[in-house]
Amino acid sequence: MGRYDFDQIVDRRAINASKWNVTEGIIPMSIADTDFLSPPEVSEAIRERVAVESYGYSRMTDADYDAILDWIGTHQRQEVPREHLLSTPGVLYTMRVVMFALTEPGDRVIVQTPLHTPSIGSAELRRRVPVKNQMKRLPDGRYTFDLDNLERCLAEGARVLMMCAPNNPTGRVWTMEELSGLADLVKEYDAWIVSDEIHRDIVYRGKRHIPISTLPGMEERAITVFSTSKTFNMGGFHIGSAIIADPRLRADVTQAFYEYGHSCGRPSALCIVAQTAAYKHGAGWLEELLEYLDGNISLALKYLEGTPLAVFRPDGTFLLWVDCEALGMHTDELKLFMREKARIQPAPGHYFDTYQIGEYTGLQHHFRLNIAMPRSLIEEAMDRLRNAVLAL
Numbered sequence: 001m002g003r004y005d006f007d008q009i010v011d012r013r014a015i016n017a018s019k020w021n022v023t024e025g026i027i028p029m030s031i032a033d034t035d036f037l038s039p040p041e042v043s044e045a046i047r048e049r050v051a052v053e054s055y056g057y058s059r060m061t062d063a064d065y066d067a068i069l070d071w072i073g074t075h076q077r078q079e080v081p082r083e084h085l086l087s088t089p090g091v092l093y094t095m096r097v098v099m100f101a102l103t104e105p106g107d108r109v110i111v112q113t114p115l116h117t118p119s120i121g122s123a124e125l126r127r128r129v130p131v132k133n134q135m136k137r138l139p140d141g142r143y144t145f146d147l148d149n150l151e152r153c154l155a156e157g158a159r160v161l162m163m164c165a166p167n168n169p170t171g172r173v174w175t176m177e178e179l180s181g182l183a184d185l186v187k188e189y190d191a192w193i194v195s196d197e198i199h200r201d202i203v204y205r206g207k208r209h210i211p212i213s214t215l216p217g218m219e220e221r222a223i224t225v226f227s228t229s230k231t232f233n234m235g236g237f238h239i240g241s242a243i244i245a246d247p248r249l250r251a252d253v254t255q256a257f258y259e260y261g262h263s264c265g266r267p268s269a270l271c272i273v274a275q276t277a278a279y280k281h282g283a284g285w286l287e288e289l290l291e292y293l294d295g296n297i298s299l300a301l302k303y304l305e306g307t308p309l310a311v312f313r314p315d316g317t318f319l320l321w322v323d324c325e326a327l328g329m330h331t332d333e334l335k336l337f338m339r340e341k342a343r344i345q346p347a348p349g350h351y352f353d354t355y356q357i358g359e360y361t362g363l364q365h366h367f368r369l370n371i372a373m374p375r376s377l378i379e380e381a382m383d384r385l386r387n388a389v390l391a392l
């Protein structure tokens, strides 16, 4: 056994965790945070800070920025000058601010589906026009970019691509070859990439997350947005980082933070302490987490063997993107089946195809499972799902 106990059941219903706002008896597997405790060093640092009992305005110090730079240098081999790094209030917020800074109303913004819903919806806010570049599904079930269609989108005038790496929901960690193909087109059409890398630390053995901004000629055209939220289960803190090499864009984004409110980009006292502690002391904890999640994935896949459900083992993320086409159910039937028969709550597939989630168009033949929970709970959830499907 390792140093950390990921088997421990944490009563997150009792602390009003969004994920656990479900009917008693249903196992929630939708919202993408984990049911594990955060690294103990994070809580220790917060306790130490709270002991001072003074909570006035605080600022990020050089040591806080260095903790981020050291982490990304070690874990993503991303060497970044200090002045390119901005502190942010979170990932989605920053993705939007950057996209708005790069576009005008009426401009087209490319999203590659399947994709985390709010990232699709971002483009529709403030009258930008989302253009879907649906990813291709290879014969083995893996998804990859449709570069031919991406080129059409760029040729028709889109200049901003909203990217998700590793991809939520498919769990793909993009290879150098895939990223190079994308980067070549973006350079050819003089476009930008806004890269949501919130899942960048959750990558399994044999895979490597490559920030697209580190590819030749991409430093200034690719904006990297990330945080500790997924890695250390710290989504409740609302703090993150962005790397923006282009000085004009960086100034625009800084100005937008200022205009949206004095506190934007100036994280709260406890968030700073928590983030710095995680980056400085969380590496060993993360290593054990990845082993544990890998075990959960193997277990979940085993339960799905011999059922009509098809799934491709994710390269990264703690999400399973499950093809349920063989069940022949549309969204309403699938939701009812999951609630009444399997007694679990996955995220329905159409969430990853359209922002108009009430319309139930698109990827109804999939659902997404969050497997980041103690082994006993994932075992129970997958057993329920397997039995319910086999009983059909």
Ligand SMILES: Cc1ncc(COP(=O)(O)O)c(C=O)c1O
Residues within 6 Å of the ligand: 032, 089, 090, 091, 092, 093, 116, 164, 168, 196, 198, 199, 227, 229, 235, 240
């Ligand atoms: C791909 C992706 N981006 C962004 C977010 C949310 O980030 P934040 O809470 O920092 O806005 C999530 C959370 O599920 C996510 O999966």
